[in-house]
Amino acid sequence: MNMGTVKISNETQKRLEQPFQMLIGDQWCDATSGATIPVINPATEQQVACIPAGDEADVDRAIKIAKEAHDQKVWSGLMPSVRERIMWKISDLIEQKSVELAELETIDNGKPITASQAIDVPMAAKYFRYWSGWCGKISGSAPTVDLPGNYVAMTMKQPVGVVGLIVPWNFPLANAAAKLGPALASGCTIVLKPAEQSSLTTICLGEILLEAGVPAGVVNIVTGYGDVVGARIANSTDVSKVSFTGSTAVGKKLIQASQGNLKRLTLELGGKSPTIVLPDADLDRVIPAVAHGIFRNAGQVCAASSRLLVHRSLLDQVVEGVVAQAQKLVLGNGLDPKTTLGPLVSAIQRDNVMRHINTAREEGCEVVTGGRVPERQGYFVEPTVVTNVISSSSLFQNEVFGPVLAVTVFDEIQEAVTLANDSEYGLSANIWTRDVSNAFLVAKAIEAGTVTINSGMIVGPGLPFGGFKQSGWGREGGEQGIDAFLETKTVVAAL
Ligand code: NAD
Numbered sequence: 001m002n003m004g005t006v007k008i009s010n011e012t013q014k015r016l017e018q019p020f021q022m023l024i025g026d027q028w029c030d031a032t033s034g035a036t037i038p039v040i041n042p043a044t045e046q047q048v049a050c051i052p053a054g055d056e057a058d059v060d061r062a063i064k065i066a067k068e069a070h071d072q073k074v075w076s077g078l079m080p081s082v083r084e085r086i087m088w089k090i091s092d093l094i095e096q097k098s099v100e101l102a103e104l105e106t107i108d109n110g111k112p113i114t115a116s117q118a119i120d121v122p123m124a125a126k127y128f129r130y131w132s133g134w135c136g137k138i139s140g141s142a143p144t145v146d147l148p149g150n151y152v153a154m155t156m157k158q159p160v161g162v163v164g165l166i167v168p169w170n171f172p173l174a175n176a177a178a179k180l181g182p183a184l185a186s187g188c189t190i191v192l193k194p195a196e197q198s199s200l201t202t203i204c205l206g207e208i209l210l211e212a213g214v215p216a217g218v219v220n221i222v223t224g225y226g227d228v229v230g231a232r233i234a235n236s237t238d239v240s241k242v243s244f245t246g247s248t249a250v251g252k253k254l255i256q257a258s259q260g261n262l263k264r265l266t267l268e269l270g271g272k273s274p275t276i277v278l279p280d281a282d283l284d285r286v287i288p289a290v291a292h293g294i295f296r297n298a299g300q301v302c303a304a305s306s307r308l309l310v311h312r313s314l315l316d317q318v319v320e321g322v323v324a325q326a327q328k329l330v331l332g333n334g335l336d337p338k339t340t341l342g343p344l345v346s347a348i349q350r351d352n353v354m355r356h357i358n359t360a361r362e363e364g365c366e367v368v369t370g371g372r373v374p375e376r377q378g379y380f381v382e383p384t385v386v387t388n389v390i391s392s393s394s395l396f397q398n399e400v401f402g403p404v405l406a407v408t409v410f411d412e413i414q415e416a417v418t419l420a421n422d423s424e425y426g427l428s429a430n431i432w433t434r435d436v437s438n439a440f441l442v443a444k445a446i447e448a449g450t451v452t453i454n455s456g457m458i459v460g461p462g463l464p465f466g467g468f469k470q471s472g473w474g475r476e477g478g479e480q481g482i483d484a485f486l487e488t489k490t491v492v493a494a495l
Contacts, residue, residue: 006333006335006336007335008103008107008335009099009100009103011097011099011100012099012100012103012104012107015100015104015204016048016049016104016107020039020049020050020051020052020199020200020203020223021052021203022052022054022058022062022203022220022221022222022223023203023206023210023219023220023221024058024061024062024065024220024222025065025216025217025220026210026216026217029052030052031052031053031054031055031058031224032054032055032057032058032061033053033055033057035052035053035055036050036051036052036053037050037051037052037053037196037223037224037225038050039051039108039199039200040346041107041108041110042109042110042342042343042344042345042346042378042379043110043332043333043334043335043342043343043377043378044333044377044378045347045377045378045379048107048108049200051196051199051200051203051223052223052224053196053223053224053225053228054222054223054224054228054229055224055228055229055232056228056232058222058224058229059191059222059229059232059233059236060232060236062191062220062221062222063162063191063220063233063236063238063239064238065217065220066162066189066190066191066217066218066220067161067162067189067238068217069189069215069216069217069218070159070161070162070188070189074189074215074217074218075184075187075188075189075214075215075218076159076187076188078215080135080136080138081135081136083132083135083184083185083187084132084133084135084136085132085213086212086213086214087128087129087131087132087135087181087184087185087212088128088129088132089212089213090128090132090208090209090212090214091125091126091128091129091132092125092212093208093211093212094121094124094125094128094177094205094208095121095122095125097204097208098117098121098122098125100204101116101120101121101124101173101201101204102116102117102120102121103116103335104200104201104204105120105121105172105173105198105200105201106334106335106342107200107334107335108172108197108198108199108200108201109169109170109172109197109198109334109342109345110298110334110342110343110344110345110378110379111297111298111334111342112334112337112339112340112341112342113334113335113336113337113339114337114339114340115296115297115334116334119174120171120172120173120174121173123171123174123177123178124173124174124176124177124205125177126460126461127174127177127178127180127181127461128177128180128181130181130460130461130462131181131182131184131185131461131482132181132185134182134185134186134482135185138157138185138186138482138486139157140154140155140156140157140488140489141154141155142154142155143155143490145492149494149495150494150495151492151493151494151495152492152493152495153490153491153492153493154490154491155488155489155490155491156488156489156491157186157483157486157487157488157489158187158486158487158489159186159187159188159485159486159487160186160188160240160241160264160485160486160487161188161189161239161240161241162188162189162190162191162238162239162240163183163188163189163190163191163239163240163241163242163243163485164190164191164192164193164233164234164236164239164241164242164243165179165180165183165190165191165192165193165242165243166193166226166230166233166234166242166243166244166245166246166254167179167192167193167194167195167202167245167246168195168245168246168247169195169196169197169198169300169345170297170300170301170302170345170401171297172194172195172198172199172200172201172202173201173202173205175245176192176194176201176202176205177205178461178476178477179192179243179245179476180192180205180209180219181461182476182481182482182484182485183243183485184214184218184219185482185485186482186485186486188241188485189217189218189219190218190219190220191220191221191222191233191239192206192219192220192221192222193221193222193223193224193226193229193230193233194221194223195226195246196223196224196225196226197345197346198345199223202221202223203221203223206219206221226246226250230250231253231257234253234254234257234258234263235257235258235260237260237261239261239263240261240263240264241263241264241265241266241484241485242254242258242263242264242265242266243265243266243268243476243484243485244265244266244267244268245268245269245302246268246269247269247270248269248270248399248424248425248470248471248472251267251269251472251473254267255267264484265473265474266466266472266473266474266475266476266484267472267473267474268302268465268466268467268471268472268476269302269425269427269467269470269471269472270302270399270401270425270427270470270471271302271303271304271306271399271425271426271427271428271467271471272306272307272396272397272398272399272423272425272427273303273304273305273306273307273425273427273428273429273430273448273457274305274307274308274309274419274420274423274429274430274446275289275290275293275305275307275308275309275429275430275431275432276309276416276417276420276429276430276431276432276442277290277308277309277310277311277314277318277432278311278413278416278431278432278433278435278438278442279311279313279314280433280434280435281314281432281433281434282432282434282454283314283317283318283321285432285454286318286321286432287318287321287322287325288325289305289430289432289455289456290305290308290318290322290405291321291322291325291326292456293305293430293456293457294306294308294383294403294404294405295325295326295329295341295383295403298341298342298343298344298381298402298403299353299400299401299402299403299404300344300345300349300401300402301457302427302471303427303428303450303457303459304401305405305428305430305456305457306399306400306404306405306406307389307396307405307406307408307419307420307423308322308405308406308407308408309408309409309410309416309419309420310407310408310409310410311409311410311411311416312409312410312411315407315409319368319385319387319407322385322405323368323369323385326369326370326382326383326384326385326403327369327383328340329341329383331374331376331380331382333378341380341383341403343378343379343380344379344380344381344402345379346379347379349379349401349402350373350379350380350381350402352400352401352402353381353400353401353402353403353404354373354381356394356395356398356400356402356404357371357381357384357386357404359394359395360386360389360393360394360395360406363393363394363395364388365386365387365388365389365393365395365406366386366387366388367384367385367386368385368386368387369382369383369384369385370382370383370384370385370403370404371384371386381402381403381404382403383403384402384403384404384405385405385407386404386405386406386407387407388407389406389407389408390408391408391419391422393406396408396422396423397423397424399425413438413441413442416442417442417445417446420442420446420447420448421445421446421447423469424469424470425467425469425470425471426447426448426449426467426468426469426470426471427448427449427450427466427467427468427471427472428448428449428450428451428452428457429443429446429448429450429451429452430451430452430453430455430456430457431443431446431451431452431453431454432453432454433453433454439453439454440453447468447469448467448468448471449464449465449466449467449468449471449472449475450463450465459477460477461477461478461481462477462478463477463478464476464477464478464480464481465477
């Protein structure tokens with residue numbers, strides 16, 4: 001198989017020779033229609049496999065089986081400690097199969113193997129470990145009843161039912177794990193739809209779930225296109241909740257599609273996250289963090305630090321430093337361990353990114369490094385830094401989802417806060433200063449779901465993550481994350 005000039009392990013080679021199928025109940029199957037989607041390695045532009053292109057009939061079958069599993073309490077009826085052990089074993093198996101999972105993630109998505117090994121696969125294992133611990137810790141409360149007489153009241157938490165999990169292509173395995181963890185810990189049954197651009201590791205995860213002992217029917221995986229498979233999950237009245245990560249545009253479609261049964265929705269959407277650099281910031285830490293925040297995963301990160309708001313006194317120094325970091329990146333096939341910047345996931349995404357860069361040029365912004373498609377195989381865009389960006393520039397307002405940093409200058413702290421909040425998004429923000437008061441004053445004033453101080457973005461299973469404004473609804477992570485998969489029932493007894 002053509003992987004460019006780099007080698008893959010025997011396990012991965014063997015797995016690529018096996019079919020990648022959907023999981024419905026205990027069956028691995030093709031789409032009923034027989035239709036498939038080619039899997040393209042974005043570094044080589046070569047087809048490496050194919051996945052089933054499921055349709056409504058496949059989704060309906062998966063939902064029916066998930067509903068039966070829910071009604072028969074196949075999963076929620078197990079003792080919490082039994083579910084906990086199964087989820088812990090999922091993490092063990094992910095770690096055991098880490099070589100294969102990391103290589104498949106890189107082949108499918110393009111990201112550097114060093115990132116797949118150090119971030120995506122360990123994060124997936126960490127999510128299941130964290131959420132396994134919640135199985136036996138879900139509890140209600142005993143509220144006071146303010147009536148004459150004698151009452152006892154309690155709240156109990158119950159799984160919301162069949163849930164649809166719809167995942168994007170930027171962190172396929174880790175995102176699937178981040179949603180499966182709380183859904184399983186809460187006792188729900190599941191129809192999971194990976195992104196059509198990157199389904200391979202999610203299918204392998206399905207194999208791991210069954211091997212770990214998740215009963216058949218509890219997790220069903222339907223691959224296919226979003227406007228077919230995703231849309232059917234969203235409008236089915238047998239699905240009680242959808243947890244979605246992806247674009248704001250599709251998030252809005254889900255709101256419409258879910259009206260039929262007033263489906264609960266968690267929406268993790270886009271972002272245009274600012275990094276604010278105040279005059280007293282430690283530039284030795286700022287510069288690598290800004291570069292990492294926009295160039296990691298080729299900028300295909302919802303919380304990418306895509307807007308740099310820098311105090312005028314530091315502008316030249318910071319831009320020079322970030323440009324130097326950009327120029328040090330090694331573009332290449334992600335399977336090569338020397339690669340630090342992989343391709344974008346698809347030709348469509350590369351062309352989207354280039355459109356944003358060209359519009360910025362037309363609007364008078366200055367591309368100080370990058371801004372081109374290099375002459376080589378693969379869907380690459382050079383790491384790009386754009387200056388002279390003002391708040392009305394389209395690059396200031398629109399999410400690019402690529403390795404493109406928009407730089408804007410400010411003079412006063414209040415101006416930085418106003419610029420940071422001048423966005424329809426509100427996912428995350430980073431503040432750099434040595435002054436603790438300024439750090440917290442800015443953190444309080446910023447409209448964003450996560451704010452970091454003197455650090456790039458930090459995510460983890462225990463940290464609530466989600467957006468203000470059009471970056472979404474609800475939070476994943478921690479108690480709020482599991483509550484989103486639970487209904488609260490109040491039970492009152494007159495004594
Ligand atoms: P997308 O919203 O098109 O797709 C995300 C998931 O939703 C995929 O599984 C897709 O198949 C599915 N989907 C698409 N249309 C659907 C529909 N009508 N109903 C139900 N499901 C549907 O996002 P994308 O194409 O993967 O990426 C495009 C943009 O999304 C990016 O440029 C970025 O703005 C945003 N994005 C955000 C995140 C995040 O973590 N917040 C992640 C990935 C992408």
